[in-house]
Amino acid sequence: MGLLLGGLLLILVIFVALFVNISPEFGGTITKEQKLRYAQSKNYKDGVFINKGDIKMSMGFGKMMKIIGQSLGAQPNSKPEKRIAVEKIDSISVADYQGASRLVWFGHSSFLLQMEGKNILIDPMFGAVPAPHPLLGVKRFSGSLPIEIKKLPKIDAVLFSHDHYDHLDYGSIQLLKGKVDMFYTPLGVGVHLSEWGVAEAQIVEMDWWEETQFHGLRFTCTPAQHFSGRGFTDRGKTLWSSWAIQSSTENIFFSGDSGYGSHFKEIGKKLGPFDFAMLECGQYNELWSEIHMMPEETAQAGLDVKANKIMPIHWGAFKLAMHPWTEPVERVSKKATALGIATTTPKIGEYIYLEADQISNERWWEEF
Structure with a gap:
């Protein structure tokens, strides 16, 4: 029996190793040359990117249990009925x-922004499951998207906040890359895009405050x-970020994934006020x-960044x-x-006009 269990365990280890090394879902690997360049960042320490104040998610044995x-x-009620x-x-x-200017929410943290004649995608995760394999995650709550990827118009730019599966999706990139001009990412995330066939000339990696x-x-x-990583050994190898997007008349903020911290007030002081802020609210514990x-804390972050109106994201998908x-x-609506x-809670696929005074607060989720 011991030999049998040992053999099964060995087969499992070999299978996982092969899957990680063969599957394109895991993306690229940071090179030595890139590590030397990233070492110039104030957010890079001992070979990995770090949070302000070196704050990290502790994972001791007790917490894991x-x-x-x-x-x-x-x-x-963790999923819709x-x-x-x-x-x-x-x-x-x-x-x-x-x-x-207007936005379309695809659920979770994915948006299409149409601003001054430009089409911009933000964290376009359009896949069915946020995982390297369909069997490793729970399917999207909606059976479809507001529009199929193949029917999207030419995309001028894509912004990514970090490389987790619920924000950066291999399948989505394969369908999108032929119609996108430029990709903007935090430091290191571009390595995945390069691995997936995006030309380096189309990728711009940026550090905080650039x-x-x-x-x-x-x-x-x-x-x-936050933190980053797509495999077992690449935690912190790429940077995570939020984004500010400004036109000649409008200013919007996208939080990406983030714990609450002093950086929100710093962003508000340097770049605010914001007309509209899309703020992470969901998948917490x-x-x-x-x-x-x-x-x-999401509601408080809205105050910190000096947002005139906030929208809770990172939920609903x-x-x-x-x-x-x-x-x-x-909870966020009550605190706000x-x-x-002012808080808006549009349906997935509903147009969100930045200049509109009207706020969509229909409790659409109660139907599901």
Whole structure:
């Protein structure tokens, strides 16, 4: 029996090793030359990127046992009772659009931003499962997307916040790369795009507080409090970030993934106020609060960055934590009301116009 178990374990180890080394989902590997360049960053220490104050998610034995216990225990309402219906958008109206700035939410943290005649995708994860293999994750809550990738118009730029599977998806890149002009990423994330066939001339990697001009728009790579990695040995090898996007008349903020920290006030002081802020709210737990905000902290972050209006994101598409799936939007809305912050909660696929005074607060999730 011992020999049998040992043999099965060896086969499992070999299978996992082969999968990690053969599957393209895991992306590229940072080179020695890139490490030397990244070492010039204030956010790089001992071969990995770090958070401000070197804050990290501690994973001692006791905490790990609590997480395992929670994941094996009852998790009521952690997924919708039925597939979420999404608003469909017309490919021609999207391609021909030249009006006021607007956004389309694809669920979780993915957006299409149309601003000053430019089409910009933010963290375009359009896959069904946020994992390196479909069997390793839970399927998307909605049965479809607002628009198929192949029907999207030419994309002028794509912004990525970090390299986790729920934000950077191999399959999505394969379908998108032929219609995208430029990709903007935090330091190191470009290595995955290169591995997946994107030309290096189309990739711009940026450190925190670096900015670039793009056809009249300004992209600023801003801090976040998180971590990175797609495999077993690449934790912290690439940087994570938030983004500020500014036109001649509008200023918006995208938080990426982040725990709550002083960087929000710093961003607000340097780059605010913001007309609109998309703020992470979901997939949280007190056991990993260093890297994901609790909903009440999301509302406070809206105040910190000096946002006129906030939208909770990182919820509504995937199950990556044990809380009820609608709890994030309920809690953040309640706290935002107490703090006097305007909050919008649009449906997936609904157009969000930045200049509009009207706020979409239909409790659409209650249907599901």
